[in-house]
Amino acid sequence: MxxxxxxxxxxxxxxxxxxxxxxxxxxxxxxxxxxxxxxxxxxxxxxxxxxxxxxxxxxxxxxxxxxxxxEFSLTYAKYIGNSISPERISKGQQMMARHRTLLGELSRDYGVSPQYLIAFWGLETNYGTYMGDxxxxxxxxxxxxxxxxxxxxxxxxxxxxxxxxxxxxxxxxxKGSWAGAMGNMQFMPSTFTKWAVDRDGDGKVDIWSSAPDALTSAANFLRGIGFKNGLPSSDEVVLPKGFPLEQADTTIEKPVRAWAAMGVKRAGGGALPASDEPSAIVLPAGWRGPAFILYPNFKAVMNWNRSTLYALAVGILARQITGGPAVMQAPPADDEPLARETVIDIQTRLARLGFYTDEADGLLGPKTRSAVRLFQKQAGLPADGHATPDVVRRLQQAVR
Ligand SMILES: [Ca+2]
Known part of the structure; x- marks a missing residue:
């Protein structure tokens, strides 16, 4: 999927x-x-x-x-704007109500929160409205x-x-997508044969037209890839002044309490959960945009789809489906998707500075972010690893 x-x-x-x-x-x-x-x-x-x-x-x-x-990298703003709409939230709330009994049973039997099942459903196929032909x-x-x-x-x-x-x-x-993803939850065939379940008892596993089969299959899969009822997948947070930006990275994990001790708070001002679970902080639109703390369920969501932006969207949609707040901090308005050739160009320049040693592949992965941080530090900029058009311009001036 x-x-x-x-x-x-x-x-x-x-x-x-x-x-x-x-x-x-x-x-x-x-x-x-x-x-x-x-x-x-x-x-x-x-x-x-x-x-x-x-x-x-x-x-x-x-x-x-x-x-x-x-051709272009996706920005947080564009991705979330495309994924989360008032209609998708309200339809998710309708689906929560329509399938309340089943979702309650699935939460009990599989340990997966209903709003996550509904959020995946909304993001994969807009609740079954486009499943692929x-x-x-x-x-x-x-x-x-x-x-x-x-x-x-x-x-x-x-x-x-x-x-x-x-x-x-x-x-x-x-039927399915051109790449073989099928039904309400866009299961690949291998996901289907491993995890899909006949819930309505008609002897067939029908993830296309049986909502009970589709939702139960998703619950079984989600449990199988590590989701557990408890903390959500992510929360929006506010970082204290002077927070070391190089620690905002998926690879740096600390107990939730340790981030709280550094002054990290929930957006809106509440305290973080008193938990020793490992967690990370990310800034998907750079230091001027929203900050999120990622709890262990974030990794389970990433096992469904290995995209950080997708996983953030799942958490944001799940929260709003249950009446929670939208993301409070707006992303910066001047952030732009970078063309693949621009990313190749900055990778080449970062390599000349000795900050980047991988292949210049045009993809903004963790190694590129880490190289951007090194350049930002050298240039006296906030080291968030986020390649804005301004950072690109400065890099192009610094390395000719
Ligand atoms: Ca069935």
Whole structure:
């Protein structure tokens, strides 16, 4: 699911790069034959595979979408603005009310807070309103046989075939995103075969049209990836004056009490929970924007989708669904998404300063942030690791 979501968010600002040539029919058929061998080894009846693969051709749309590269990094402001809307919050509240009994049972049986299940549902498919119309077997077989991620998608295709076998459905009925994410919660086939549950007792696991099956499957998955009722995934906080900004990083963990002792408070002024759980502070829009403390459940949310902005959005939506406040601190208005080529440019300059040793890949990851911090320190700027247009300009002037 992480894959499809990130891709779909990027799609709006993506450029088309040259699509790889299609595999020759013979290559595609040989690839399908390999997948069939593995599926049969995993107890999928051969006739189920044959029916799914009969006349199957690679999907050129899937190959094209897979070849797109994000042109810009996403900013916190843009991501959260796209993810959280008054409509999404109020529809989430309606869903909480509509499924109250089931959600209460799931909270008791699986230890996952209802508002998180509803928040994932809202972010993945807007509560089931867009689940994708691609044929999943065709999508994942195309990705297995015509892209560089063969091993991952070979397994996904095998798992998709197992779903056909266990659910007695046709591959035409099994719909999803172009990258194979399915149903209300956008489960990849391998997530489905490992975690999906038949809750309504009709003998089929239907994550497309049964809300009980979809929500229970999400609860089972979320528990499986480490979510526990207790502290939320994150809280907005206010940092005291003089807070050492280089400590605001996902890699620096302290007990919640230790941050409180440094003067970190909840946004709005309340005290942090009296807890010894490990936690980290992040500044997703830099030191001028909101600060968040990340509790252990944040890591569980990241196991669903490995994007910090996605995980922050889950926590923000979950809070507002239960009537909690919106994020109080506005992000700076002059923050801008950086073009991939700009990120490559600053990585190259940071490397010349000896601050960055990785490949210049155009992605704003932890190593780039850490290199930006070193430059900011040297330049006497607040060391938040956030590459604003101003930081980029100063770096370009400093390193020619
Ligand atoms: Ca069912």
């Amino acid at each position: 992480s894959l499809s979501l990130k891709m779909s968010l990027f799609a709006a600002t993506a450029t088309l790069v040259a699509a790889p040539a299609f595999a020759q029919d013979a290559d595609f058929l040989a690839c399908l034959q390999n997948i069939k061998t593995e599926a049969v080894r995993q107890s999928v009846p051969a006739q189920v595979v044959d029916r799914a693969f009969q006349g199957l051709m690679p999907d050129p749309k899937v190959v094209e979408l897979d070849s797109r590269q994000p 691609f044929q999943v077997v065709r999508s994942v077989a195309t990705l297995a046989c015509a892209t560089k991620r063969a091993a991952f998608f070979t397994n996904e295709t095998v798992q998709a075939l197992r779903i056909l076998a266990m659910n007695h459905m046709t591959s035409q009925q099994m």
